[in-house]
């Protein structure tokens with residue numbers, strides 16, 4: 001099996017993360033969409049709590065590493081509440097930014113957030129099968145989205161198809177801190193404290209998204225494997241950048 005073709009059994013993940021006790025659906029994508037639809041009103045607050053208020057500055061830093069040029073067409077895949085689209089547009093209003101997401105509730109928030117920017121638009125769709133034309137974008141950003149897709153391979157293949165030759169890809173997602181101290185801190189914070197906080201304070205009686213985070217990350221490959229998958233899916237010049245002690249990782253690559 002090629003490294004690009006790491007199969008993650010999403011039926012098992014649905015069970016493990018507890019989707020089946022809260023939502024009705026037969027496919028991973030259906031359950032995941034219901035999860036994000038119900039989370040949408042709390043999503044921005046959740047990010048602030050989880051990242052100690054640092055997710056915006058991390059997203060800005062990640063964007064600052066990219067070879068963005070005036071007037072480029074950028075796809076913000078799995079745009080969610082539109083943070084990434086907003087940062088691109090605020091940085092350079094000449095950019096044409098399209099945000100795509102499967103959750104209508106998330107897109108409603110994103111649309112309000114970027115209403116002042118004329119060149120930001122949104123599309124409801126599936127990152128694995130966007131229906132957009134080949135080679136339509138100079139750059140693609142996917143923030144905390146790859147971990148949520150039914151198939152990482154299918155996602156990377158679609159991103160490769162959508163990029164122009166020479167176009168850049170940036171993947172920002174959870175990482176796997178290495179080393180005893182970082183791993184212990186990660187375990188204590190993500191696997192113990194955060195799920196407890198979610199259950200007792202943030203999500204009383206609701207699906208606990210604070211538990212989804214560490215559980216979904218257990219099934220997400222480590223950064224080196226993701227880099228290998230990107231290479232197998234024909235991306236080149238792959239670099240890896242760590243934030244928050246490796247708790248968040250960015251992959252940057254180019255389509256030759």
Ligand SMILES: C[S@@+](CC[C@H](N)C(=O)[O-])C[C@H]1O[C@@H](n2cnc3c(N)ncnc32)[C@H](O)[C@@H]1O
Nearest residue numbers: 036078079080101102103106126127143144148
């Ligand atoms: C954790 S949020 C990330 C939002 C945003 N990019 C950010 O950085 O804050 C993940 C988003 O991926 C979307 N998503 C999950 N699977 C998708 C798919 N197959 N196609 C499009 N969007 C998807 C969800 O609806 C959700 O809004």
